[in-house]
Amino acid sequence: MSIDETTAARVAKLARIKVEPEALPALAGEFNTILGFIEQLNQVDIAGVEPMTSVTPQVLKRRVDVVTDGDQQDKVLSNAPDAREGFFAVPKVVE
Amino acid sequence: MSKLNELSLSAARDALRAGETTSKELTEACLSAIEGAGALNAFVHHTPELALERAAAADARIAKGDAPGMCGLPIGIKDLFCTKGVPSQAGSRILEGFLPEYESTVSQNLADAGAVMLGKLNMDEFAMGSSNETSTYGNAVNPWRRGNDDAQLTPGGSSGGSASAVAADLCLAATGTDTGGSIRQPAAFTGTVGIKPTYGRCSRWGIVAFASSLDQAGPMTKSVRDAAIMLEAMCGHDPKDSTSADLPVPNFEAALSGDIRGKKIGIPKEYRMDGMPQEIETLWSDGIAMMKDAGAEIVDISLPHTKYALPAYYVIAPAEASSNLARYDGVRYGHRARLDQGDGITEMYEKTRAEGFGDEVKRRVMIGTYVLSAGFYDAYYNRARRVRTLIKKDFEDVFAQGIDAILTPATPSAAFGLGEMTDADPVAMYLNDVFTVTVNLAGLPGIAVPAGLDKQGLPLGLQLIGQPWAEADLLCTAHVLEQAAGFVAKPAKWW
Numbered sequence: 199m200s201i202d203e204t205t206a207a208r209v210a211k212l213a214r215i216k217v218e219p220e221a222l223p224a225l226a227g228e229f230n231t232i233l234g235f236i237e238q239l240n241q242v243d244i245a246g247v248e249p250m251t252s253v254t255p256q257v258l259k260r261r262v263d264v265v266t267d268g269d270q271q272d273k274v275l276s277n278a279p280d281a282r283e284g285f286f287a288v289p290k291v292v293e
Numbered sequence: 294m295s296k297l298n299e300l301s302l303s304a305a306r307d308a309l310r311a312g313e314t315t316s317k318e319l320t321e322a323c324l325s326a327i328e329g330a331g332a333l334n335a336f337v338h339h340t341p342e343l344a345l346e347r348a349a350a351a352d353a354r355i356a357k358g359d360a361p362g363m364c365g366l367p368i369g370i371k372d373l374f375c376t377k378g379v380p381s382q383a384g385s386r387i388l389e390g391f392l393p394e395y396e397s398t399v400s401q402n403l404a405d406a407g408a409v410m411l412g413k414l415n416m417d418e419f420a421m422g423s424s425n426e427t428s429t430y431g432n433a434v435n436p437w438r439r440g441n442d443d444a445q446l447t448p449g450g451s452s453g454g455s456a457s458a459v460a461a462d463l464c465l466a467a468t469g470t471d472t473g474g475s476i477r478q479p480a481a482f483t484g485t486v487g488i489k490p491t492y493g494r495c496s497r498w499g500i501v502a503f504a505s506s507l508d509q510a511g512p513m514t515k516s517v518r519d520a521a522i523m524l525e526a527m528c529g530h531d532p533k534d535s536t537s538a539d540l541p542v543p544n545f546e547a548a549l550s551g552d553i554r555g556k557k558i559g560i561p562k563e564y565r566m567d568g569m570p571q572e573i574e575t576l577w578s579d580g581i582a583m584m585k586d587a588g589a590e591i592v593d594i595s596l597p598h599t600k601y602a603l604p605a606y607y608v609i610a611p612a613e614a615s616s617n618l619a620r621y622d623g624v625r626y627g628h629r630a631r632l633d634q635g636d637g638i639t640e641m642y643e644k645t646r647a648e649g650f651g652d653e654v655k656r657r658v659m660i661g662t663y664v665l666s667a668g669f670y671d672a673y674y675n676r677a678r679r680v681r682t683l684i685k686k687d688f689e690d691v692f693a694q695g696i697d698a699i700l701t702p703a704t705p706s707a708a709f710g711l712g713e714m715t716d717a718d719p720v721a722m723y724l725n726d727v728f729t730v731t732v733n734l735a736g737l738p739g740i741a742v743p744a745g746l747d748k749q750g751l752p753l754g755l756q757l758i759g760q761p762w763a764e765a766d767l768l769c770t771a772h773v774l775e776q777a778a779g780f781v782a783k784p785a786k787w788w
Binding site for chain 2: 201206209210211212213214215216217225228229231232233235236237238239240241242244247248249250251252253254256258259261270273274276277278279280286288289290291
């Protein structure tokens with residue numbers, strides 16, 4: 199499978215990373231090199247093999263569904279590039 | 294006694310307990326070594342005041358007879374660990390200015406055990422790289438050189454700053470993290486010891502996530518004994534990480550009995566790669582002979598899916614990374630791009646991530662996005678997870694045959710020159726992890742031990758792979774290998 203510039207642009211869009219049009223050919227080339235390497239996986243017989251979900255056979259621990267944390271608004275906002283009146287601020291979302 | 298910063302953890306610990314030195318003296322020796330080592334670019338955030346404060350507290354504890362395992366011992370912390378009030382950027386521009394409000398469990402465990410943090414260590418951006426050349430801080434530099442050639446070499450990656458700092462005696466030990474080989478490859482490139490424990494041994498809470506099903510923290514040290522001491526302080530169950538194992542932590546140092554008689558050491562034929570340098574081949578044969586001389590039984594084994602480990606890794610790790618790194622959006626922390634008139638939230642995301650991430654991180658996020666996208670999920674991601682099941686089964690099969698540990702080379706070469714791989718395609722760099730990445734995919738413990746020098750005078754390492762949760766046994770075997778190899782070389786100081 200070969201990735202063209204249109205696909206590279208679509209993937210960049212999905213990943214929310216701005217890529218200038220002139221950078222797309224090189225990017226598509228790199229994708230193809232990496233995907234070409236990954237294609238080796240097609241040689242493996244995977245019939246009847248389950249996809250791994252957990253590398254160690256463990257059951258996730260449960261705990262009582264109660265609030266254990268909170269009331270840390272200042273700390274949560276302390277690293278925000280733009281915080282106002284107790285909220286994260288972002289550019290206008292709705293026209 | 295050698296210079297204080299040159300001591301091993303165990304020697305420094307014993308000297309502290311015997312009252313021959315103080316944590317303050319040890320810490321000051323390291324701080325002055327760091328000050329003189331700017332050329333290595335290993336420490337990227339310095340915390341001397343915090344260090345001296347913790348050293349004073351440690352000295353007070355020792356005076357009261359309350360000296361836990363790491364009490365008073367100065368160490369470096371990889372930039373991937375969140376440390377309260379101290380910059381924690383994961384080597385990325387996108388986390389510029391980020392000051393965590395919390396402390397990672399592992400660095401907290403070390404602090405509780407009395408360790409003194411000297412500062413934060415350079416690394417590849419988001420731990421993605423094998424040469425420390427993707428860091429926003431610039432390259433970390435290996436203290437080792439090829440004979441009298443002054444070309445700068447990579448300390449490996451992603452824990453390159455950690456490896457460089459330990460090898461150059463800027464600290465007694467350091468933390469690292471390992472997703473595909475990022476502790477073991479830099480350890481091998483710098484003549485130091487690095488262990489990646491079983492997945493789940495160390496809590497991942499507060500460590501910036503790269504690929505959550507593969508990431509593990511571990512110590513990078515000057516000896517196997519030090520690795521045992523520090524690993525014990527780092528690990529333990531943590532309710533804040535749902536994958537953290539609720540198992541007792543053994544006394545790893547007590548396991549270093551020096552006796553491996555009757556142990557079965559597997560030698561996997563698939564690790565004998567075409568085009569492997571003769572020196573690596575010889576190192577491996579020497580290691581096999583050492584194990585045999587120590588009374589171990591050498592068994593030829595097969596791990597048939599080995600060649601598919603790297604391709605599977607380059608689906609799974611980018612897929613998880615694309616998900617984990619979605620959080621860097623310019624809203625909650627770190628860098629936000631300057632916006633143009635009329636830019637909305639999508640432009641903010643796209644510009645912020647384009648400016649904040651380096652090329653390798655962008656590449657992996659986009660590959661991960663692609664393999665998870667509609668129509669390709671089964672063909673790439675699910676296929677890779679099925680192959681991962683087979684890779685783990687390869688190991689289970691040999692352990693079921695009674696194999697105690699597996700001996701392999703740690704890396705396919707010695708440290709290479711910074712910039713030497715710039716023009717190579719990304720896959721050529723990925724091959725650095727060919728011997729280490731299987732261990733992450735199978736969730737096993739693996740340790741790199743320095744075992745010799747190549748003809749240019751650069752260190753080479755061997756890797757031992759253990760059964761799940763059998764770090765104590767693995768460290769015992771590694772200790773025997775270390776003693777037999779007798780690696781004592783140090784880099785000549787040029788920095």
